[in-house]
Amino acid sequence: MLDLGVLGERVQQLRTGRGLTLQELAERSSVSVSMLSSVERAAKAPTITVLSRIADGLGVPLTRLVAEPSPDRVIVRRAAEQEVSDHPGGWRRTILSPVVPGVNVELLRTELPPGCDAGSFPAYAPGSHEYVVVQSGTLALTVDEQRLTLGAGDSAYFAADVVHGFANPGSEPCVYHLTALIMRPRR
Numbered sequence: 001m002l003d004l005g006v007l008g009e010r011v012q013q014l015r016t017g018r019g020l021t022l023q024e025l026a027e028r029s030s031v032s033v034s035m036l037s038s039v040e041r042a043a044k045a046p047t048i049t050v051l052s053r054i055a056d057g058l059g060v061p062l063t064r065l066v067a068e069p070s071p072d073r074v075i076v077r078r079a080a081e082q083e084v085s086d087h088p089g090g091w092r093r094t095i096l097s098p099v100v101p102g103v104n105v106e107l108l109r110t111e112l113p114p115g116c117d118a119g120s121f122p123a124y125a126p127g128s129h130e131y132v133v134v135q136s137g138t139l140a141l142t143v144d145e146q147r148l149t150l151g152a153g154d155s156a157y158f159a160a161d162v163v164h165g166f167a168n169p170g171s172e173p174c175v176y177h178l179t180a181l182i183m184r185p186r187r
Helices: 004-017 022-029 033-040 048-058 062-066
Strands: 083-086 092-095 105-112 117-121 129-136 138-143 146-151 155-159 164-167 174-181
Touching: 004 033, 004 048, 004 062, 022 033, 022 048, 033 048, 048 062, 105 164, 129 138, 129 146, 138 155, 138 174, 146 155
Parallel strands: none
Antiparallel strands: 083 092, 092 105, 105 174, 117 164, 129 155, 129 174, 138 146, 138 164
C-alpha cells in the first residue's frame, strides 16, 4: 500500500529539486495547484490519472513516484532525460545532474544569447552555495550589489543567500555551468 506521506515528500522533493513552484507544476501537469498541494501534504489520495499527470509534469516515470526507491548508489541521467527549459529573452537552462531525493545539489548548463539578461534570482536559504564556470563568452554575475565580469575559463563561488543575477553583456553567446547546493526554501 502506498504511504501518502512518502508520496507527498517525493512529489515535493522532485518539484523543488527542479526549481518549480506549485503553479509551474500545475501548468506542466494539468493538475490544479490545490490538488498538488493536497498531494504534497498527504491530505488527498490522488487517482492514477492524476499521478500520471504529475509524473509527466515532473518529467519522470510514474514508477518514480509510487515505487520504493532502489538502494542504488549510482544514478545516471542520460542526455535524452535532461530537463531543458527555454525562458523569455531566448536563454536556455539544462539540468544536467540526476535528481536525487534529499540531495539539494544541481548541475546546470545555461546558454545566454548576446545582450541577454536572465534577470535576478531571489536569495536561497542560508547555507546555500553556487559555483559558476564560464565555458564561452562573457558573463556578468551580480551577487547582492556586486557585479563581476567573467570570461571563458573563469569561475566564481558565492553564497547564494542573497539576490543574484546572470547576464551576457557581450556580442557573442555565453555558455556557463553552475553547480548549486540549495537549502530550501527561497526567501
